[in-house]
Amino acid sequence: MSLQIQNLTISAKDRSQILNNISLIIQPGELHVVMGPNGAGKSTLANSLAGHPNYCVDAGDLVIDEENITEASPDQRAKKGLFLSMQYIPEIDGVGIGKFLRVAYDAVTGKKSNPLKFRKILVEHCKNLDLEESFLSRSLGVGFSGGEKKRLEMLQLAVLNPKYAVLDETDSGLDVDALKTVGEGIAQFATQETGVLLITHYARLLQYMNPTHVHVLIDGKFVAHGGMELVEKIESEGYTNFSN
Ligand code: ADP
Ligand code: MG
Numbered sequence: 001m002s003l004q005i006q007n008l009t010i011s012a013k014d015r016s017q018i019l020n021n022i023s024l025i026i027q028p029g030e031l032h033v034v035m036g037p038n039g040a041g042k043s044t045l046a047n048s049l050a051g052h053p054n055y056c057v058d059a060g061d062l063v064i065d066e067e068n069i070t071e072a073s074p075d076q077r078a079k080k081g082l083f084l085s086m087q088y089i090p091e092i093d094g095v096g097i098g099k100f101l102r103v104a105y106d107a108v109t110g111k112k113s114n115p116l117k118f119r120k121i122l123v124e125h126c127k128n129l130d131l132e133e134s135f136l137s138r139s140l141g142v143g144f145s146g147g148e149k150k151r152l153e154m155l156q157l158a159v160l161n162p163k164y165a166v167l168d169e170t171d172s173g174l175d176v177d178a179l180k181t182v183g184e185g186i187a188q189f190a191t192q193e194t195g196v197l198l199i200t201h202y203a204r205l206l207q208y209m210n211p212t213h214v215h216v217l218i219d220g221k222f223v224a225h226g227g228m229e230l231v232e233k234i235e236s237e238g239y240t241n242f243s244n
Helices: 042-050 074-079 097-109 115-128 133-137 146-160 176-191 203-208 228-237
Strands: 003-012 017-026 031-035 055-064 082-084 092-096 164-169 195-200 213-218 221-226
Touching (some): 017 195, 017 221, 031 176, 042 074, 042 164, 074 097, 097 146, 115 133, 115 146, 213 228
Parallel strands (some): 031 213
């Protein structure tokens, strides 16, 4: 059982190459962190795993539990147990978060859940994430702060309980409290059965968790693989001493 990124080379639709021969194996329960400077290709990696139409796979494969999903659509990937964070949550006035999550859950599991039972489970998850129950009645994405978007993501993770989660943490202006909620949420996830690929350029988030693997991405290539010592190196020296 694993999510395997095998020698992936990715270019944008205009044919410029962004990622060059990227490989990673993520097993359930592992927490992998990818760090890199702006423009390194981190979001391109997340988007490619999501099957985003703006990116072309020039070479390599994406395999989930022995099944090749390189050509699979985003919803087929989700059904195989892959969760991808939405960087830009759609704003849909009139669609409540509770309803949205139930529809997403039913789509991924292929079953129709009982609305009342599902609501109970949601309320329980809200408690664990320090969210008011009223959050579930708000319209999806409308007027969300950076912290609320992240909390929605944690709620989605809790509800969908994916086998593998890819989280692209851009600098979305999280305050200290939101950072802690998100950091602890991710840490909790990674100690369960889920394999997590956390893409981030801030080490601040990592104080709440113990990554099992750290990978450094510069200019579309992995230049180092290791553990927390790489995060410390980046914090003290930046990216200049990683040779490409
Ligand atoms: P990061 O998330 O590490 O900051 P990105 O993956 O967003 O980096 O971008 C890596 C490089 O690829 C940048 O130079 C960016 O301009 C370019 N890039 C990303 N997406 C596209 C796209 N759809 N079309 C053209 N260039 C892109
Ligand atoms: Mg990015």
